[in-house]
Amino acid sequence: MCMAILKKVEQTMMALNGDEAVAWAVKQSNVDVVSAYPITPQTIIVERISEFVNNGEMDAEFIHVESEHSALSAAWGAALAGARAFTATAANGLALMWEILYITASTRTPVVMAVVNRALSAPINIHNDHSDTMGARDSGWIQIYSEDAQEAYDNTIMAFRIAEESLFPVMVTLDGFTISHTLQNVSVLPDDVVSEFVGVRRIPRIKLPRIHGDKEIPLMLNPKYPITFGPLDLYDYYFEHKVQQNEAMKETFPIIERVHREFGEISGRSYDPVFMVPYRTEDADVVILGLSSTMSVVRKIVDDLRSEGKKVGAIRLRVFRPFPADHLRKELSEFHAVGVLDRCISFGGEGGPLFTEVRSALYGLPSRPIVHDYIYGLGGRDLPHSLIRKIYEELLSARAEPEVPVVRYVGVRE
Amino acid sequence: MSTWRPDIKELARKEMQTRPFESGHRLCAGCGAPIIIRQIMMAARKPVVFVNATGCVEVATSIFPYTSWNVPWAHNAFENAAAVGSGIEAARKKLFMAKRFENDPDVELDYDVVVLGGDGGTYDIGLQAISGAFERGDKILYVLYDNEAYMNTGIQRSGGTPFGARTTTTPVGSVIKGKVQFKKPIVDIMVAHRIPYAATVSSAYWNDALVKFRKGFEAEGPVFIHAFSTCPLGWGSETAETVKIMKLAVETCVFPLYEVENGQYKLTGPSLAIAKNPDRKKPVEEYLKLQARFRHMFRPENKWMLERFQEWVDREWELLLKKAGF
Numbered sequence: 001m002c003m004a005i006l007k008k009v010e011q012t013m014m015a016l017n018g019d020e021a022v023a024w025a026v027k028q029s030n031v032d033v034v035s036a037y038p039i040t041p042q043t044i045i046v047e048r049i050s051e052f053v054n055n056g057e058m059d060a061e062f063i064h065v066e067s068e069h070s071a072l073s074a075a076w077g078a079a080l081a082g083a084r085a086f087t088a089t090a091a092n093g094l095a096l097m098w099e100i101l102y103i104t105a106s107t108r109t110p111v112v113m114a115v116v117n118r119a120l121s122a123p124i125n126i127h128n129d130h131s132d133t134m135g136a137r138d139s140g141w142i143q144i145y146s147e148d149a150q151e152a153y154d155n156t157i158m159a160f161r162i163a164e165e166s167l168f169p170v171m172v173t174l175d176g177f178t179i180s181h182t183l184q185n186v187s188v189l190p191d192d193v194v195s196e197f198v199g200v201r202r203i204p205r206i207k208l209p210r211i212h213g214d215k216e217i218p219l220m221l222n223p224k225y226p227i228t229f230g231p232l233d234l235y236d237y238y239f240e241h242k243v244q245q246n247e248a249m250k251e252t253f254p255i256i257e258r259v260h261r262e263f264g265e266i267s268g269r270s271y272d273p274v275f276m277v278p279y280r281t282e283d284a285d286v287v288i289l290g291l292s293s294t295m296s297v298v299r300k301i302v303d304d305l306r307s308e309g310k311k312v313g314a315i316r317l318r319v320f321r322p323f324p325a326d327h328l329r330k331e332l333s334e335f336h337a338v339g340v341l342d343r344c345i346s347f348g349g350e351g352g353p354l355f356t357e358v359r360s361a362l363y364g365l366p367s368r369p370i371v372h373d374y375i376y377g378l379g380g381r382d383l384p385h386s387l388i389r390k391i392y393e394e395l396l397s398a399r400a401e402p403e404v405p406v407v408r409y410v411g412v413r414e
Numbered sequence: 415m416s417t418w419r420p421d422i423k424e425l426a427r428k429e430m431q432t433r434p435f436e437s438g439h440r441l442c443a444g445c446g447a448p449i450i451i452r453q454i455m456m457a458a459r460k461p462v463v464f465v466n467a468t469g470c471v472e473v474a475t476s477i478f479p480y481t482s483w484n485v486p487w488a489h490n491a492f493e494n495a496a497a498v499g500s501g502i503e504a505a506r507k508k509l510f511m512a513k514r515f516e517n518d519p520d521v522e523l524d525y526d527v528v529v530l531g532g533d534g535g536t537y538d539i540g541l542q543a544i545s546g547a548f549e550r551g552d553k554i555l556y557v558l559y560d561n562e563a564y565m566n567t568g569i570q571r572s573g574g575t576p577f578g579a580r581t582t583t584t585p586v587g588s589v590i591k592g593k594v595q596f597k598k599p600i601v602d603i604m605v606a607h608r609i610p611y612a613a614t615v616s617s618a619y620w621n622d623a624l625v626k627f628r629k630g631f632e633a634e635g636p637v638f639i640h641a642f643s644t645c646p647l648g649w650g651s652e653t654a655e656t657v658k659i660m661k662l663a664v665e666t667c668v669f670p671l672y673e674v675e676n677g678q679y680k681l682t683g684p685s686l687a688i689a690k691n692p693d694r695k696k697p698v699e700e701y702l703k704l705q706a707r708f709r710h711m712f713r714p715e716n717k718w719m720l721e722r723f724q725e726w727v728d729r730e731w732e733l734l735l736k737k738a739g740f
């Protein structure tokens with residue numbers, strides 16, 4: 001859901017499903033190397049990219065790896081060697097990459113990956129929830145959640161810029177089947193406009209005084225100026241490096257914002273605010289905060305309830321990592337109650353991952369809203385309108401002293 | 415293939431000047447791996463980019479803020495070095511063809527990708543990624559330095575550990591004595607991928623090793639080189655005897671030297687000499703007795719272990735002779 005149309009640029013309206021929208025973005029973004037392994041519901045992305053490459057419509061090397069573990073490993077190697085690298089996966093594929101997620105982020109390697117959100121086994125289930133990317137939340141990747149196919153397209157294009165300017169890998173997520181497999185009208189920018197926006201991969205230059213003196217050298221695998229990537233780092237440096245990595249991640253906020261602003265200028269689709277998108281919140285008493293495609297349904301219920309005179313609103317979080325805690329504190333402090341939608345369970349935890357994070361961000365405020373957690377939609381379970389209404393009703397009547405438990409399951413049979 | 419003949423003196427001089435692999439690394443005295451690395455560097459025809467799987471070599475040569483590598487070097491994880499190599503080679507090819515850095519005098523894209531893994535990273539956990547890279551035909555030179563156990567984590571058995579050997583996970587107990595299984599035939603497994611070139615090398619035979627590495631670089635497609643690598647700590651051998659042990663492994667046919675060009679097995683160096691003159695084949699005891707990991711096999715009640723070891727070596731040698739046309 002883009003907030004405003006800035007200006008009209010000539011774009012083609014195409015009927016694409018979310019996976020195809022991602023593939024189109026990759027095709028237009030001067031990607032040098034794609035390595036990927038199929039998994040439902042991501043498969044269409046790699047199928048379309050294969051077609052583009054095999055038809056000569058896309059000038060990239062496609063590495064048909066034998067596993068997701070190798071998919072990310074090869075993308076890492078390619079990015080380190082100076083290429084713009086892309087891969088895509090879902091659920092078990094992402095879980096198989098777990099080790100390499102951390103390595104990619106901690107070596108500050110700008111890989112872009114589309115993750116089509118899907119429930120994790122067992123039992124095996126191909127439908128949507130966020131257990132896969134939430135499991136990867138601490139791995140050091142920027143995570144941008146898309147609401148629809150248009151956003152999946154836009155986010156993928158922006159991701160290349162964000163990754164390369166911040167030196168962080170970026171995960172663009174889209175909900176399995178809900179977005180990946182349903183057709184939508186997607187405004188597709190002209191090839192040359194995207195190509196110019198993303199440019200070709202530029203290699204930053206750094207100084208390594210002890211090895212290469214004062215010379216600024218390209219940060220890549222390069223025999224002219226060799227660099228050692230991925231060394232052993234013991235207790236004398238590791239901690240500092242991790243703290244630096246975390247601080248660097250916080251510095252990506254302005255980069256993410258700037259890239260969105262510049263993208264708005266070429267596409268006419270403005271994502272402002274970038275990190276969380278409010279809907280009818282100005283005078284709202286209570287809001288539902290959540291991620292991805294579910295929030296378009298929630299907005300519909302907001303409209304219904306507003307017409308009944310109820311002061312409700314909604315906020316969609318677009319960027320979950322880095323976590324925009326400051327934005328959230330500003331946005332949420334005045335509400336009576338906030339219902340957090342978590343499409344993920346944290347076994348043995350005190351609520352889902354979004355809830356614990358939101359509550360933790362708000363805890364220090366002198367005045368803060370009541371926060372309830374609503375875990376929903378696991379394994380593709382529907383969240384009908386009636387249940388969203390019920391959540392709003394609960395929030396409207398929530399007492400200042402929150403009832404226990406504050407964590408509920410909505411849409412589950414007892 | 416290559417008609418290149420190494421001039422050791424000339425190469426040594428060049429190495430002293432460029433020092434692609436610096437001294438001062440923290441590998442053990444007597445470790446076979448650094449010799450292999452230096453031989454790879456000497457045989458290189460172009461600049462190289464090194465990919466290293468997790469293991470002794472990786473941890474001992476890259477302890478931040480130091481590095482032993484004067485060539486571009488990348489370590490990602492234990493089981494994926496071949497996949498990383500594939501990614502680098504794909505990027506190199508793409509950027510080279512797109513003339514991406516043509517006007518940048520600071521970037522070189524005409525290089526060869528070397529992937530280095532231990533026996534654990536090759537026989538076991540990394541096998542899938544290597545198989546994938548070989549099936550795709552990605553041009554990487556994969557070098558296995560085989561010290562026959564997981565040394566970095568403290569001498570546990572691997573698929574490359576020989577029969578009878580004592581490791582910390584195959585201890586010599588009262589019931590089970592050392593490793594029960596024989597070594598996995600890793601070269602045959604790799605050759606079955608129909609790669610253009612595979613070979614075994616022992617650093618004790620410089621000339622043979624350098625020529626094979628060079629052939630590996632020149633081959634059009636993926637290459638597998640199995641380099642034998644003594645580990646004084648894990649094997650319980652004398653540091654000064656590394657080269658002697660590497661020689662004896664060849665002379666006893668425990669580790670024969672051969673190459674496989676497009677599926678054709680060919681014995682080389684001393685192994686070829688033994689094939690022509692079987693009297694030269696030494697008994698395995700001569701090799702085994704220099705290593706504490708086999709000491710229990712010399713006890714009278716465990717004589718059967720020596721016999722089994724010898725039988726296995728003889729059988730494998732016969733198979734190899736057949737494959738090489740003897």
Ligand SMILES: Cc1ncc(C[n+]2csc(CCOP(=O)(O)OP(=O)(O)O)c2C)c(N)n1
Binds near residue numbers: 533535564565
């Ligand atoms: C996924 C994974 N499992 C286990 C380890 C622990 N580990 C690090 S190095 C190593 C053994 C390496 O053995 P090998 O490949 O034979 O090389 P060597 O150390 O003997 O030279 C192991 C088990 C790891 N790094 N990653």
